[in-house]
Amino acid sequence: MQAQCVSLCLLGAMVFLCSAHARGLRRCVISMDMRRIEESFRGIKNAIQAKDTFQNVTILSTSETLHSIKPLDVCCVTKNLLAFYVDRVFKDHQELSPQILRKISSIANSFLYMQKTLQQCQEQRLCHCSQEATNATRIIHDNYDQLEVRSAAIKSLGELDVFLAWIDKNHQGTSAASRQET
């Protein structure tokens, strides 16, 4: 009788420890195939960047903002930048060409899906925003506000490849390693 109780208790304790350990290891990553979105953008990159008239200015300021983001801040910065594009950039850009419109729509809707994925992380409190993350977001918004709306929108669209590469680098590490590949 006592031996059975002890063995049951041990089993229960093991299960509890394992689940706690797994929860501690969980990070908030977007496990989606960025290649589709990158392909969509590659199709319109030249047309978009050709319309950018302010070549010496950058909005994302990659070296000041994206490259200096720590792993713990990745979720927050991703969430903020997705909101930046969805709430401001795509709305401010007026596109007339149906081909380019199709690709921008594809990217915008994919960003919306990514936002929903990160929303779940936020509800689980895995997406905390530090001061550095907030500062980086503010720099990008300030850069955007300094230009005229249409120019700022087209410039930000032109810098999408930088943003997509940053997401790919910071969100694919765990999902790629967890699979046995051929």
Place this chain on the structure above:
Amino acid sequence: MVLEEIETSLIMWFSYALIPCLLVDGVAVLPAPQNLSVQSTNMKHVLTWGPVIVPGEIIHYSVEYQGEYESLYMSHIWIPSSWCSPTQGPECDITDDITATVPYSLRVRATLGSLTSAWSTLKHPFNRNATILTPPGMEITKDGFHLVIKLEDLGPQFEFFVAYWKREPGAKHAFSAILPAVYRRQTRVFQISWMISKAYEAGTRLSREHVKMVRHGGIPVHLETMEPGAAHCVKVRTFVKAIGRHSAFSQTECVKVQGETLPLALALFSFVGFMLILVAVPLSVWKMGRLLRHSCCPVVMLPDTLAFRLRQQLYHWLPWVSSLPTADLGTCQPPNHKTFHHPCEK
């Protein structure tokens, strides 16, 4: 009769008068397509609708879509479909238009020349995560002892998880033999033992099972080298990363390589052959030896009288020879072993 004629012509004039009024608007004349629906299987989405019939005329249709982003932020924007603006049949492959895992609104209208119908919109927006994923087709081939699999090509969105293992008929029954013996004990002990045995059985099955991820279908993939005599089993399912869903596993298919009997027969024949060689070689060597000995040193048989005479002469001239054994004469070995009186025997 005259009244009837007047009535008919009045009706005709009234109809003719109405036609310009209907045609001026243009939009309302052609009926809008009805019963819009989307069928989606393995990430291929097809929008279908009830055709608009106008006798003698070919109707064209235009399809437009709007993602959730457009419906939230710019609801006036509708994007023409890649392949169906315009199209002739009452269906449209919208796979290339539905590029994100969000709800998409779809609408269709009919056109006939300069006439267009009203837009007919899909009742419930379509999200591609509702697609039906079917178990993939697979073709197993044996290339000698190599297990090779070829998977159905379902496009770039699909990854395949191939599970394969060697089937051992004895092992899976081991734990079912344990259970009746345990059941005779107390109930609680039985429950714990049953759980542990089931977990161990699952664990050993999992440890014997290999999983390989294949990125693309349509090309042959080598799984493993098979052991002769044992059955090797394979099952596969798809995974679509864009919607985070798996299909069900396909039916398990097992193959076996017939390898046991051939080496056995070969071994038997080799053994028999070896034994024959072991016997035949010394025999032939001995035979050859005998032939060679007798061919190079043939035995000459002297007649009795000559041999006697020769002996007498020898004893006369060399008396000491008589003390030597008679075999020294060199003529006392007949060429065969037939039984007859040996001339050297006394």
